[in-house]
Amino acid sequence: xxxxxxxxxxxxxxxxxxxxxxxxxxxxxxxxxxxxxxxxxxxxxxxxxxxxxxxxxxxxxxxxxxxxxxxxxxxxxxxxxxxxxxxxxxxxxxxxxxxxxxxxxxxxxx
Amino acid sequence: xxxxxxxxxxxxxxxxxxxxxxxxxxxxxxxxxxxxxxxxxxxxxxxxxxxxxxxxxxxxxxxxxxxxxxxxxxxxxxxxxxxxxxxxxxxxxxxxxxxxxxxxxxxxxxxxxxxxxxxxxxxxxxxxxxxxxxxxxxxxxxxxxxxxxxxxxxxxxxxxxxxxxxxxxxxxxxxxxxxxxxxxxxxxxxxxxxxxxxxxxxxxxxxxxxxxxxxxxxxxxxxxxxxxxxxxxxxxxxxxxxxxxxxxxxxxxxxxxxxxxxxxxxxxxxxxxxxxxxxxxxxxxxxxxxxxxxxxxxxxxxxxxxxxxxxxxxxxxxxxxxxxxxxxxxxxxxxxxxxxxxxxxxxxxxxxxxxxxxxxxxxxxxxxxxxxxxxxxxxxxxxxxxxxxxxxxxxxxxxxxxxxxxxxxxxxxxxxxxxxxxxxxxxxxxxxxxxxxxxxxxxxxxxxxxxxxxxxxxxxxxxxxxxxxxxxxxxxxxxxxxxxxxxxxxxxxxxxxxxxxxxxxxxxxxx
Numbered sequence: 066x067x068x069x070x071x072x073x074x075x076x077x078x079x080x081x082x083x084x085x086x087x088x089x090x091x092x093x094x095x096x097x098x099x100x101x102x103x104x105x106x107x108x109x110x111x112x113x114x115x116x117x118x119x120x121x122x123x124x125x126x127x128x129x130x131x132x133x134x135x136x137x138x139x140x141x142x143x144x145x146x147x148x149x150x151x152x153x154x155x156x157x158x159x160x161x162x163x164x165x166x167x168x169x170x171x172x173x174x175x
Numbered sequence: 176x177x178x179x180x181x182x183x184x185x186x187x188x189x190x191x192x193x194x195x196x197x198x199x200x201x202x203x204x205x206x207x208x209x210x211x212x213x214x215x216x217x218x219x220x221x222x223x224x225x226x227x228x229x230x231x232x233x234x235x236x237x238x239x240x241x242x243x244x245x246x247x248x249x250x251x252x253x254x255x256x257x258x259x260x261x262x263x264x265x266x267x268x269x270x271x272x273x274x275x276x277x278x279x280x281x282x283x284x285x286x287x288x289x290x291x292x293x294x295x296x297x298x299x300x301x302x303x304x305x306x307x308x309x310x311x312x313x314x315x316x317x318x319x320x321x322x323x324x325x326x327x328x329x330x331x332x333x334x335x336x337x338x339x340x341x342x343x344x345x346x347x348x349x350x351x352x353x354x355x356x357x358x359x360x361x362x363x364x365x366x367x368x369x370x371x372x373x374x375x376x377x378x379x380x381x382x383x384x385x386x387x388x389x390x391x392x393x394x395x396x397x398x399x400x401x402x403x404x405x406x407x408x409x410x411x412x413x414x415x416x417x418x419x420x421x422x423x424x425x426x427x428x429x430x431x432x433x434x435x436x437x438x439x440x441x442x443x444x445x446x447x448x449x450x451x452x453x454x455x456x457x458x459x460x461x462x463x464x465x466x467x468x469x470x471x472x473x474x475x476x477x478x479x480x481x482x483x484x485x486x487x488x489x490x491x492x493x494x495x496x497x498x499x500x501x502x503x504x505x506x507x508x509x510x511x512x513x514x515x516x517x518x519x520x521x522x523x524x525x526x527x528x529x530x531x532x533x534x535x536x537x538x539x540x541x542x543x544x545x546x547x548x549x550x551x552x553x554x555x556x557x558x559x560x561x562x563x564x565x566x567x568x569x570x571x572x573x574x575x576x577x578x579x580x581x582x583x584x585x586x587x588x589x590x591x592x593x594x595x596x597x598x599x600x601x602x603x604x605x606x607x608x609x610x611x612x613x614x615x616x617x618x619x620x621x622x623x624x625x626x627x628x629x630x631x632x633x634x635x636x637x638x639x640x641x642x643x644x645x646x647x648x649x650x651x652x653x654x655x656x657x658x659x660x661x662x663x664x665x666x667x668x669x670x671x672x673x674x675x676x677x678x679x680x681x682x683x684x685x686x
Binding site: 090093097100101103104107110111112113133134137140148152155156159162163169170 | 305309312319323326331334335336338339343346349350352362
């Protein structure tokens, strides 16, 4: 499981960085989304990976998984949602004001 | 007295919500409420600052969850200073926005302004690294909307760069927090400091990497080399009051470095103690050189002022990077001076732009400005302060930083860089001042548009400039008591053992 999680985070970050470095706004927003997925997975994994143990207090629990990263991920997801929505609206505004999808607002269609 | 530390956070938040509801009543009501609340925040900040200087740190456990389980707010002298500085700047910026009717150019200016203050005050008060992230996001989201307020093509494109860069920064922030949590098992700053102090050797590398990632994020907010490229365009293309308020935004990054790195990797951190300081000093020196060259190369006044902000941040990074008590005290003095001066300069630049009509802030010879003697005098006054020439506060700040640098092994590098960059700034500002105020045309060309005979709302807008620039002579006249206060604040900030004790045992920290 460790290898799978590590690979997922690594591939997401690599794809995210590649897309963020693109010159048109839509891939950049997609890259930001992929990066935020990667951070969520990373935060989640940082509380140690455990299978089948509860995060809340329970009578018949053999052990507990760390509940804090789950709270952190929840906050991070909400913030990432809001930021992505804002970035998309801003990208649309740039497109309509400059008539171009380029991040510098230069040139015609990219 | 118990609930005082949370008031600077609650006041702008509630005011923001109230302003949202008051919107149907029109702009005048929003202006009055917004300004009244900001002024009340200033009064509150003055009162809290006064109390903080004589009292102990106050720790506020949200929801009565004791540290390290709950979120704590820590109100100490450094936080009180930053709150006060923000409130002074906000009053000037908001006054300018109201009298020049910049707030009428789009919707929700006053709501966003209060939300910006909410995020800033929260970031200064929080004692929890994840909560710091949340407040960073609050202030960033408000700043994105404020930056774009009023619209325009250049502003939108600069805004897009600013937003994307900061969103990537937020991602890195989360990676750093995740790594720190994985290594230390806590995100409370005081608890992190305690855990780092007894860190097993095999985890040092991980914690150091996370600490450097965190430095990267704060460096991005502070516009440290090589992460400063977003700053000039963003600050030069937004509206003047927003740029003035943003003068504090770069300082949030510096504050976060002082607070988080200074506490977690403080003197008790064993082999990790102050490991970040050489990075800060080195990158600060490079930033200063590039900022000076940027000031020299600028072809527009507002870009020049944006690079002056960068130069002041570089001085702060150098002073903090010296990691001595004198250095920190000098940094705090320079922080107050440079933040208020930068805010005043952005507003002054806007007054000049309004007087130059179509020439705006390009360094082309235009017609004589209305009120040219007064504006020219103010420009020279602000330029002298920004350069660090005697007798104004920039000189005292720079001199104090250089004095602190004398005890550091890199003293020659610091002295040479600071003095040479100051000389470059002098050349650049002398040039721009002479173009703006001396090199004027006698008769308008046929191509010239008709100039405004009077700048609209000249006197009230100048009051906002004077309000912010008043700090410059005051910091000189009151240099002795102010310096003593800064030394006291620096001593308390560096007392990380006291910080930890106050967080874990509120009885020690006092009420």
